Amino acid sequence: MEKAIRFKWLQRKFKFRNSDFIHHYPVDSEMTDLEKKDICQYLEQLNVSGISYTYPTHEDYPSAFYQMKEPPLFLEYIGTPVWKLNRLCSIVGSRKIHHLSQRWIASELTQFVEEGKVTVVSGGAHGVDQAAHLSALKAQQSTIIVLPSGLDQLYPQNLSEIKEEVLFYKGCFLSEFERHQKVQKNYFYLRNRLIAALGCFTLIVQATQKSGTLLTVHHALEFGRPVVVVPGHPMLVEFSGNTKLIKDGASLVHDFSDLLDFWHAESWSGLVMKSVYSTDGV
Numbered sequence: 001m002e003k004a005i006r007f008k009w010l011q012r013k014f015k016f017r018n019s020d021f022i023h024h025y026p027v028d029s030e031m032t033d034l035e036k037k038d039i040c041q042y043l044e045q046l047n048v049s050g051i052s053y054t055y056p057t058h059e060d061y062p063s064a065f066y067q068m069k070e071p072p073l074f075l076e077y078i079g080t081p082v083w084k085l086n087r088l089c090s091i092v093g094s095r096k097i098h099h100l101s102q103r104w105i106a107s108e109l110t111q112f113v114e115e116g117k118v119t120v121v122s123g124g125a126h127g128v129d130q131a132a133h134l135s136a137l138k139a140q141q142s143t144i145i146v147l148p149s150g151l152d153q154l155y156p157q158n159l160s161e162i163k164e165e166v167l168f169y170k171g172c173f174l175s176e177f178e179r180h181q182k183v184q185k186n187y188f189y190l191r192n193r194l195i196a197a198l199g200c201f202t203l204i205v206q207a208t209q210k211s212g213t214l215l216t217v218h219h220a221l222e223f224g225r226p227v228v229v230v231p232g233h234p235m236l237v238e239f240s241g242n243t244k245l246i247k248d249g250a251s252l253v254h255d256f257s258d259l260l261d262f263w264h265a266e267s268w269s270g271l272v273m274k275s276v277y278s279t280d281g282v
Helices: 002-014 033-049 063-067 099-116 128-138 157-161 163-168 187-198 213-222 237-247 256-264 266-277
Strands: 052-054 075-079 088-092 119-122 143-147 172-175 202-204 227-229
Touching (some): 033 052, 063 187, 075 163, 099 256, 128 143, 163 172, 202 213
Parallel strands (some): 119 143, 143 172, 202 227
Antiparallel strands (some): 052 075, 075 172
């Protein structure tokens, strides 16, 4: 309990920044009695509401986050900490989803998730994100929705329509923000770095060249995660980001079999999975 209090205090103090790469709380604390009382009350509210939480050194803290330059100091979630049980794939893309992307997700991605027993990680946004989450549920697999808001302020609001199903298939809603926090523009950047860190690789289904999706790609590359891309026609501006990523060296996947081959490929699975899920030295 004492560690939870101190990491929540550190999160509030540094405003979601962990520039000192803090994994263990400092012995000499500047926390006031009033701050400690307020945090204790907040943690009790989480417990009463059925909201779980985790922090560095806690048994449920995602080991992948220890590789980040600024690992989150405190996380809240509803559901199952599935990152401890399954291998994860991060999937991102445009909010304005093309009908071809919709068809590809419904057929190829769903079959990949079902056959590979894959847990999908995405941000819950309209478009590709939600299509990816629904694909996982269709395949009766778990999915992790990483929010740019608090757990009591689901964004977008229509995520409440699939909440029960997400929890039924042992998935979860995960947030770095306090439960009542409403979405803010700069929170998408913070959310995207968690999505990129959780997945063994990041799949780009559809993106333009000026897309927030490419920020997630930046995070993935920074964390040493492979990036795979669905090709699009070069005349379709909706896929201009896909084309650029392929030209820059991202791996190309056409269908579910390509994804399965990549998923199981010895070239990355042994080394990357060992580094992602190892807590050695932490």
